[in-house]
Amino acid sequence: MKHIIWIALLTMSLTSFAQTKVGTVNNEYILSQMPEIVEVEEKLKVYSAQLDSTIQVKYQAYQVLVEEYNQKEEEGMNEVMKKIKQKEIIDLEEDLKKLQQNSSKMLQIQQEEYLRPLYTKIGTALEAIVKEEGFTQIFDENNSIIYIDPRFDLTLKVLDRLGIEVKQNADVLPEEDPGN
Incomplete structure (x- = not known):
């Protein structure tokens, strides 16, 4: 009796498995082989350089402000002026930190836009x-499912x-298959 149950389960498993066809795809490898990636990398280098330049300008302004503060402190600044200059330095420091954080986010957004x-091109080929x-x-290189037949x-x-x-x-859920 146990053998009949095992055979039935095995047959059902094989029948279910025969209905599915699973594949994998390495999107990152495909992307690295696409000729368009060279142009994307160049655009990202230019954009990154622009962001770095903006940060460098802000950093130089910060350095100038700190040097002015140190010189005026040596000359004998009153307490009110010290507090004003210190606040300017702290504000500029915070702006610089925010700019650095935002620039990495902006670079990531730009990269996503370029890619x-x-x-989409990879997805169209995969869909075909x-x-x-x-x-x-279909699973990707991270074993995340990137396509599933809506019937399943x-x-x-x-x-x-x-x-x-x-x-x-x-946009969210597939149409229910009347055959299921």
Whole structure:
């Protein structure tokens, strides 16, 4: 009896597995091989240099302010002037820190903007292969799923089982396959 159950389970597993076709793709490797990446890297170098230049100008202004403060302190500044100059230095220091933090975020945003068309190109090619070869799931180099055949998405079924009515949003959830 146990053998019959194991055979039945094995048959069901193989049948289920036969319905799926899984693949992987290394987006970063594909990206590194695309000729357009050279232009993107050059644009990023130029943009980074512009950001660095802005930071350097701000840093030089900071250094000048500190030198002026030190010279005037030696000459004998009154307490009110000291506090004003110290506040100017602290404010400029904070601005410089914010500029450095923002520049790395801005560089990242710019990089994403430059790479978006390349990833779209990769995605279009991948989608064509998926349809041609019948893949049901595709994972990327980080083992994150980047494509799943909507027929295998159980989201709507789980919500239905939980008794939750969902207002269909085409951008978020796939159409439910009438065959499932």
